[in-house]
Amino acid sequence: MVILKRNLKLLIFFLIFIVIAPIIVLYANGDIFSDGWNLLPTGGIYVSHAPVESSVFLNGKLKDTTSFFGRNVLIRNLPPGTYEVSVKKNGYSPWDEKISVANNLVANADVFMAPTQIIFRAITRYTLVQKRTATSTVNDREKNPEYAAVLGLFADVPAPSATAAFASSTIDFSGNLGTERSPVMQDRLGLWQKDGNIYVAWFGDDDTAPEYLCDQSDCVKPLIAYRIGAPATRIGFLPGYANVILIASGNKIFAVQAENYPTKTPYIIYQGSHPDFRVSDGNLYIKDNGVLSEATF
């Protein structure tokens, strides 16, 4: 009797397993039941790198809010199609993109939101100092060593000689000229401009390549990160971001994500007369009309 009761319990648990296991596995794979017993394959969108307490909208409807412990949001059970994803937070430019979702796959929505107010710290040629004489204290000025150092960053870099550039088939990874033969490098990610386009490519192992640069076979093909039309004065990476490109063109410096999103909203970082920028030790320096400043986000 005892054994019979036990076997009955075992049978009940076995039946529970038989019933719930396929449901959980299908759900985990993104297959959900729709209209009764019809199985609907779905995908998802993974919203990452949004600032804390950002609101995540899908087709205009609030889906979730990021927090300190949950900066990333996974939106599940989305039938295949294209979705408008918006991420908003006060004090930041909104992030809006169209993201395509495929069956049983998760599309990445790697968010970049620039603050609406960027702080520009002027770097002056001189600094004011107070000097004490025997009878009084007088204001005086001293040369600012930071100014000289930052100005040095903007010194013209000689272009590689035509012979050197074309004699070798290899790429110069240290020149940072922003050309196809001498891309601007960040880690193994290279950036260059050609024919009015900004290209980005991965020069490392496939295993560590950014997701957006890989297709089903490999991660070696360059991607047009942005169509600028006219030649840019300078291109580079925004400090602290692996996927955000800085472009100085005309009277603006703007940031744009390298990912191949369809919308690609450029974020104006600086607007002046004819600005140029340099990135050094994780800092962004801007020079416009002979005035130097450091931009802080």
Added chain:
Amino acid sequence: MDYKNSIYYTVGRASDLSGKDRIIYRSFEMLPGILAWLTIGGIFFFSFYKPFYCAVFIILFDIYWILKVFYLSIFLRQNWKKTKHNMSVDWKEKLANLKYDRMYQMVILPFYNESYDIVQKSLQSLTNCEYDKKKFIIVLAGEQKNAIHCGEMIEKAKKEFGGTFGYFFATLHPAGIPGEMPGKGSNIAYAAEAARKEILDKNRIAYENVLVSAFDIDTVAYPQYFECLTWNFLTCEEPFKSSFQPVPFFNNNIWESPALSRVVAFSATFWQMIQQERVDRLVTFSSHSLSFKTLYEIGYWQKNMVSEDSRIFWNALVANDGDYKVVPLCFPVSMDANLAPTFWQTAKNVYKQQRRWAYGVENAAYVFMAFLKNDKIPKRKKWRFSFILVDGFWSLSTNPLVIFFLGWLPVILGGREFNRTVLAYNLPAITRILMTISMLGIFLCVTISMSFLPKAPRGSGKLSKLAMVVQWIMIPVTVILFGAIPALEAQTRLMLGKYMGFWVTPKHRKK
């Protein structure tokens, strides 16, 4: 020929056999380790090459685990109720309806280097037992290897308790007997045989009227343990084809032991409580009892291996052609939880004790060999016990690792293509949710452990009691570090032929 008289009956390890038998036995010894490593290696392999299938397997395994936790919780709760009930029953009154005054209680207490206060506490608990003291045959079993210490202990014990019991007998097990492994098995087998010659035969006590309780030196019997044992023996369908298993509590020093030791100790108790409800899976463990007649017929405990406590059941099973069982007493005896002067030493001792218990996997080869060689054991029983054994050792060494450790491997090793899938994103979340649900079992652990706690010693504050509750959050750690890892080590050693010897758990009491 009786299987009992065959060379396979007393085999301790493959080297005890020769030719084809040796190869077969060695293969059986290697099987648990091979299965464990195949499982772990397989998860790595499939995480890399077939991450999708591996992830599905892990989710199915998580569901299996959670259902198993709830399934086993039912038995734990049942046994908790039974044990509590049995502890409140007046067994003397129940026994009054049976003729039991002929029944003797032989209690074998093996010791090696334990201090007198431990020996004393154990003997004191026997004097507190309500069973007629004149019917007690106390066998204090020391080791000649530590003759001076053991001799002293025996003298002291004789002086203090010699007149209390019907018979008080002490032995010193000679060291270096060929074919023996130093340890509890060889010691108590020697003591039982000596007691037979010197006490039973000389006093013409019939073997069938003697119940033998093989205790550890720290085993403390509850006042009516022997009444409960005798009642179960006398009312059992086949008393001479049964062993009797109490619930091992590790309560003697529970308030002095660190939380780590307490959690591991209670986990062992809970497992035994669960097994008491699954009689067809119950195997003797640690302190246990059986008739002397049975013990004599099966040739005492095996002397050439480590896990004599469980092997005695398998010996009896194969000697009786499969017709043997363990009767759950649902009544406790209490032993020491691991305790050493320092925390790290305690942790080391806990690990070593768990490894020794897990080395019970050596029984698998013995049993499989017996199933091959003894045709009289019904095939159904052979298959059932084989499944129970394989499931037991495989679960112990691999399941906690798969659940708490390897579940994320497909995401780590699965590569870019797999990591784009919904499954890859859901796997960690689903695993985490299922594990959190399975941790609900902790509430039952807390409730049961609190209900069996002895009274707190004077000076214990509320914090000590709170610690008894909070300690259970350590379960995921203890189940890996003091469950799966020592079991995996034991199985690996057996697989590689690095056989283990008997490790005596040091007994330490805070002054």
